[in-house]
Amino acid sequence: MSKILVVDEDSKAVGSLINLLKSEDDFQVSAVLSRDQALNRLADEFFHVVITDDNSNVDFGKSIIEQVVEQYAQTQCIIYASQGSITGAVQAMKKGACDYLNHPSDPSIILSTVKAAVAKASLDTPKRRRTDSAPGVRFGELVGESPKILKVFNAIDKVAKTDSTVLITGESGTGKELIARAIHYNSARCNKPMVVINCGAIPGELLESELFGHEKGAFTGAHRTRVGRFEMADTGTIFLDEIGDMSPDLQVKLLRVLQEQSFERVGSTKTIRVNIRVLAATNKDLISSINDGTFREDLYYRLNVIPVTVPPLRERKSDIPLLVNFFLKRLGGRRRQDRRRMKTLSEDAVKMLMEYDWPGNIRELENMIERLSVLVEESVIQADDLPERIRGRTTKMRPTALESLEDGIDFNGAVEHYQKSLILEALNQTDWVKAKAADLLKMNRTTLVEKIKKMNLEAVRVSNKQDSL
Numbered sequence: 001m002s003k004i005l006v007v008d009e010d011s012k013a014v015g016s017l018i019n020l021l022k023s024e025d026d027f028q029v030s031a032v033l034s035r036d037q038a039l040n041r042l043a044d045e046f047f048h049v050v051i052t053d054d055n056s057n058v059d060f061g062k063s064i065i066e067q068v069v070e071q072y073a074q075t076q077c078i079i080y081a082s083q084g085s086i087t088g089a090v091q092a093m094k095k096g097a098c099d100y101l102n103h104p105s106d107p108s109i110i111l112s113t114v115k116a117a118v119a120k121a122s123l124d125t126p127k128r129r130r131t132d133s134a135p136g137v138r139f140g141e142l143v144g145e146s147p148k149i150l151k152v153f154n155a156i157d158k159v160a161k162t163d164s165t166v167l168i169t170g171e172s173g174t175g176k177e178l179i180a181r182a183i184h185y186n187s188a189r190c191n192k193p194m195v196v197i198n199c200g201a202i203p204g205e206l207l208e209s210e211l212f213g214h215e216k217g218a219f220t221g222a223h224r225t226r227v228g229r230f231e232m233a234d235t236g237t238i239f240l241d242e243i244g245d246m247s248p249d250l251q252v253k254l255l256r257v258l259q260e261q262s263f264e265r266v267g268s269t270k271t272i273r274v275n276i277r278v279l280a281a282t283n284k285d286l287i288s289s290i291n292d293g294t295f296r297e298d299l300y301y302r303l304n305v306i307p308v309t310v311p312p313l314r315e316r317k318s319d320i321p322l323l324v325n326f327f328l329k330r331l332g333g334r335r336r337q338d339r340r341r342m343k344t345l346s347e348d349a350v351k352m353l354m355e356y357d358w359p360g361n362i363r364e365l366e367n368m369i370e371r372l373s374v375l376v377e378e379s380v381i382q383a384d385d386l387p388e389r390i391r392g393r394t395t396k397m398r399p400t401a402l403e404s405l406e407d408g409i410d411f412n413g414a415v416e417h418y419q420k421s422l423i424l425e426a427l428n429q430t431d432w433v434k435a436k437a438a439d440l441l442k443m444n445r446t447t448l449v450e451k452i453k454k455m456n457l458e459a460v461r462v463s464n465k466q467d468s469l
């Protein structure tokens with residue numbers, strides 16, 4: 001499906017355009033009434049083409065074309081010049097529109113122009129112009145310029161051109177899902193579906209019918225036939241997230257789909273053939289899962305045709321200033337009056353961020369920037385505004401044994417304190433999502449829950465929340 005967004009600022013001409021586009025099976029057409037609504041939609045989902053008659057420089061400074069070119073480089077803009085003005089069209093092209101249509105135009109011209117734009121959006125590898133206007137930003141939302149992330153960008157460029165299975169590994173919060181999306185949207189399948197399924201979030205017995213679908217009556221509760229994710233992803237890409245959490249039973253079934261590109265719905269004997277590109281991701285060390293006997297070796301080799309390893313943020317700290325800027329800008333909003341309120345970080349604060357190790361990676365950084373931009377009143381966020389785990393990490397969170405030993409030490413108390421601070425740190429970094437915190441601590445979730453209870457950490461959470469209000 002090719003996704004088209006029509007921005008209907010005020011024109012009647014657009015109605016017939018929308019009807020024409022909707023008559024094409026391959027187009028999924030959405031219409032919004034204003035530039036702001038358009039930018040909100042674009043922030044949420046990818047569109048191949050934006051068609052707009054808004055080429056004005058009035059009110060907020062930038063036309064929608066300029067904003068799309070800056071923020072969503074892969075999306076193509078077509079100007080719909082309802083006045084038939086040539087100068088307007090020329091201006092629009094200068095701003096980065098890929099084409100223009102005069103109203104009225106022959107339907108065949110409209111359709112071929114839109115199809116050409118879709119093809120451009122689909123096949124263009126990340127555009128230079130995006131890199132030109134915003135240094136370090138590539139593949140839509142992926143930011144970075146450190147040598148390590150550039151290597152990943154390079155890998156995305158290469159694997160996007162193939163149909164090979166890719167296994168993306170990296171710690172939690174490093175951007176695995178964004179990378180999977182970048183691979184799909186830069187591949188020849190980009191105007192076909194990308195279906196995402198989190199294998200860790202769905203219990204084993206449900207996951208099977210979620211993946212493969214089921215026939216009516218296949219099990220209690222199966223009131224009607226259901227199409228699974230593999231069928232939905234036919235001709236496109238399926239992204240199997242948290243693959244390391246899949247049960248051994250399902251691993252066997254998945255292996256077969258990978259080998260044969262076919263499967264049966266639960267409760268059916270009819271074989272369904274599909275043409276699917278598989279991307280998978282995990283934050284687990286699958287080699288040790290193979291050694292534990294929880295992950296099949298043959299499946300591992302099937303998935304790991306092309307490995308993409310995402311480095312943790314602590315190994316690419318030079319990306320931090322760029323990321324901070326990107327998040328602040330995004331939080332600042334898109335309208336000019338919002339941008340005036342955009343916050344910045346003092347040099348000291350940035351320096352401090354670069355000294356911290358970011359165990360929760362980019363997600364932790366993103367959440368922290370969001371929290372700071374809400375809680376800090378001043379326009380410049382200072383080092384003092386940063387949370388204690390970042391400001392006082394060496395002295396407060398982790399007293400070194402030698403410092404404390406000078407006056408003797410209560411061993412059990414110190415161990416308890418250390419445990420508590422580590423657990424709190426992990427919980428804070430993961431917004432108290434216990435499963436994620438347990439992953440960070442390489443600990444069983446139930447063990448973590450017991451410790452939280454025993455140490456009464458929920459109380460700490462409540463008091464922290466009150467502090468920050």
Ligand SMILES: Nc1ncnc2c1ncn2[C@@H]1O[C@H](COP(=O)(O)OP(=O)(O)OP(=O)(O)O)[C@@H](O)[C@H]1O
Binds near residue numbers: 323
């Ligand atoms: N290079 C990047 N540039 C900008 N934002 C990024 C980048 N990498 C990650 N992010 C942001 O960080 C957050 C975490 O990314 P993502 O969900 O892709 O991580 P993940 O590796 O899949 O994590 P998990 O293993 O916990 O599922 C997202 O909000 C994403 O937008």
Ligand SMILES: [Mg+2]
Binds near residue numbers: 176177
């Ligand atoms: Mg993920």
